[in-house]
Amino acid sequence: MANTIQTLPQEVVHLITAGEVIDSFAAVVRELVENSLDAGATRIVVYLYPEQWRIRVADNGCGMNYEDLQYAASAHSTSKIHNGADLWKIHSLGFRGEALHSLTMLADLEIMSRPTNCYIGADINSCGFKVIYSNGGETHEIAATAMAPGTVVTVSNLFGYCKARRQGLPNTSQQLKAVQETIHQIALCHPQVTWQVWHNDRLWINTSPAATMGKLLPQILNRVRQGDLHELTLELASYACRDNIYLVIGLPDRCHRHRPDWVRLAVNKRMVKAAELEQTVLSAFHRTLPRDRFPVCLLHLSISPEHINWNRNPTKSEIYLNNLHYWQEQINQAIEQALRINSDTLNETVQTSRVSKLITTAEKQNTYRTSRSIQTIPKTETEAKDTINSLPETLPTQNSELSTQHYFKVVAQINNMYILVEHPGGVWLVEQHIAHERVLYEQICDDWQLVPIEPPLILYQLSKANVEQLQRIGLEIEPFGENMQAVRTVPAMLKARSDCHQAILELSQGGDLKAAQVAVACRSAIRNGTHLTIEEMQTLIEQWQRTRNPRTCPHGRPISLSLLETSLSKYFKRHWVIGKSHGI
The missing domain is CATH 3.30.1540.20 (MutL, C-terminal domain, dimerisation subdomain)
Structure with missing residues (x-):
């Protein structure tokens, strides 16, 4: 099996918005989980030990071979892009090659992995390997290990090499809330994945796979039932043949919020912040909701990669989007169509x-009557x-x-x-x-x-x-x-x-x-x-x-x-x- 992880050329590194992306428990979980999804995982399990400053993420993805494991934590090493042109064809959640290397600068990193397309006795890649990385991303220790195909990443002693960061972190409950929000956002973008999060060896979050974002939402948002939601998918062949809008709305006569906290936007399976598009959603629900109430709306845009620039923020939570006005019009029309009463x-x-x-x-106020005669009731005139x-x-x-x-x-x-x-x-x-x-x-x-x-x-x-x-x-x-x-x-x-x-x-x-x-x-x-x-x-x-x-x-x-x-x-x-x- 040929190795796929390569160190990016310096000219590509200079084009990338570099930065420290590891600043909290939620950031660690986000980066590791995104790597699992890029590996094609359909089951992801996260283990959190806040008091021990330890996080473990296990998945059933494609795994890494012996050669890739040696370079996985090197600076700007990634299998997802190879040259500057690839920055305009981003199909993966990660592409900068910074996350694992950053973790080695802040914590102890251990990766166990076994490729899925290997069989016993073939070559050195027929079994799994455990690699411990030194500070800076170099391989410190490597050994064969028995494991199922997939990858297990363990981060221990988080911020141990930069303890000043621990002092500025929120308390444990706030960090756990941030982790929960991160998992929920990513899960909604990948509803086909089974998710488990364990906190100190106790199951905390558990979501079953669903066919769509809308089918998964009731597992995440309390008091929302499937009948409260309406899903709609619109193909946008007029602009680019691969583009479409997928929309989930809470029907305004029965599902709304006190805050605009569930107006969410995803682009190509990643939640992003886009104030202009979020305002478009709020405006589309104008005069349909009670005063001081806000809609439930999940919006997923599938857009050709050449129309997006992800290189705006190290966390990839903000993007540059070509032809913003066009997308505002399409979103407004999609919501208008979803609110109508039709055959769907x-x-x-x-x-x-x-x-x-x-x-x-x-049923409580009425009882069954035995009389079978129909009693006539005198009519009374009502003045309008x-x-x-x-x-x-x-x-x-x-x-x-x-x-x-x-x-x-x-x-x-x-x-x-x-x-x-x-x-x-x-x-x-x-x-x-x-x-x-x-x-x-x-x-x-x-x-x-x-x-x-x-x-x-x-x-x-x-x-x-x-x-x-x-x-x-x-x-x-x-x-x-x-x-x-x-x-x-x-x-x-x-x-x-x-x-x-x-x-x-x-x-x-x-x-x-x-x-x-x-x-x-x-x-x-x-x-x-x-x-x-x-x-x-x-x-x-x-x-x-x-x-x-x-x-x-x-x-x-x-x-x-x-x-x-x-x-x-x-x-x-x-x-x-x-x-x-x-x-x-």
């Missing part, structure tokens, strides 16, 4: 916990809070191709407030006001119009701040006598409303243009308590499910509750055998 998300398991609680409560003769132009009564394709059928209106909708997987209960609010809000954002009004609205005793606020959102307003202002333009949707005067006063209270658009949509939407015909409800449902963000209203409230047919079957005991249920 229609039959998903949704709102599992909420539906389960409803069923449990219903707001009456409408016909819905506005935003609800044209016409069929939708999308509605016909996916079969969304309005069944009834409940309490003049909720619309019962049948779909192939079960039923939806849709709150009519906020569904219409979502429809109007997106229409307003797409076509914000201020129209003249005659005669002008006369407002009394507005403060200077109120006047400036109306001017800030574009309304034409001017003095009209003492302590009076004349408003000569208003949002188009408010012009014909009898409460336009009150709406403009609300808009003067503060907020940016987006907040004003939300306020206009909220005031213009049909009110709960309004009776709608089947045709009007059908049109509203068709328009609602075609919106970009149909799961929540602009304030972040959930618009619909989905009850799957499987849940209905469970509640009505349809799995019972008829004979047994009758006592036969």
Whole structure:
């Protein structure tokens, strides 16, 4: 077996961002684990002994032969690149050849390894070898050892040759938290790998392999269930044939965070920091989440290596990315597509916990009745809070191709407030006001119009701040006598409303243009308590499910509750055998 680890030429070394990359337990784990992944490992076990300043990483990767082991810890020695041109074709997680050499300058390093493609009795590479390296990376001791194919790296007496570093490290619990975060980030980028982390010989972290990042996330993030997530993969053949976007989002009506700590970006199987792209994600979820809540979003970009420069930071946590604006547009479109209701998300398991609680409560509050007669209930008339003769132009009564394709059928209106909708997987209960609010809000954002009004609205005793606020959102307003202002333009949707005067006063209270658009949509939407015909409800449902963000209203409230047919079957005991249920 030919050796593959080579010392990089000096001209390549000068092109590399050199630096001390070993500054904590987490950094040691990161560098060793990345080497295991580059070796093709599918099982990685990490052993931590913080009080003894010792770390061990074992994997079942391809291993190293006798010759490679002798040079593994030499400065700038690596099997992953060989010349300057390779810096623009990075396919591996490591490439600088610094990590193992840096460890020999800070600690005692031992590597045991055996190649996977060897067989007993062939040559010197038919068995494993244990190598102990001296300070500086030279081979100090080497001996044959019995072991399975793979590699075991042991770092002992960490920072023993630079004890001042130990004084500046965080306490043990903080270091362990950093290790946990490192493992989780790397595991999400490599979900097919089995991970174990042992702390002082006790199993601490254990994740099973999964098909995708989204399937693995519930093992890592507590209280997130598979039904709370939606995965999407988009091929980007228009830019480069090998590029694609893989996206995992927490559906905004049931999965969000107090902090923006789970907006994560990975590029070519490595988590990176990219403030511009993270802001793009946050902006894409604008007006879909409750106030002061943030999305769960994992984004993986598979990009041709020639469009990336990893040589920005020694930890490789930051990159230079070509054509940043293009990727911002693609990410925004991917999130918009993932938030829609379509054939891919229609039959998903949704709102599992909420539906389960409803069923449990219903079972406790209701008992089976023996009477088979249907009791008639006298009807009572309910006055609607707001009456409408016909819905506005935003609800044209016409069929939708999308509605016909996916079969969304309005069944009834409940309490003049909720619309019962049948779909192939079960039923939806849709709150009519906020569904219409979502429809109007997106229409307003797409076509914000201020129209003249005659005669002008006369407002009394507005403060200077109120006047400036109306001017800030574009309304034409001017003095009209003492302590009076004349408003000569208003949002188009408010012009014909009898409460336009009150709406403009609300808009003067503060907020940016987006907040004003939300306020206009909220005031213009049909009110709960309004009776709608089947045709009007059908049109509203068709328009609602075609919106970009149909799961929540602009304030972040959930618009619909989905009850799957499987849940209905469970509640009505349809799995019972008829004979047994009758006592036969």
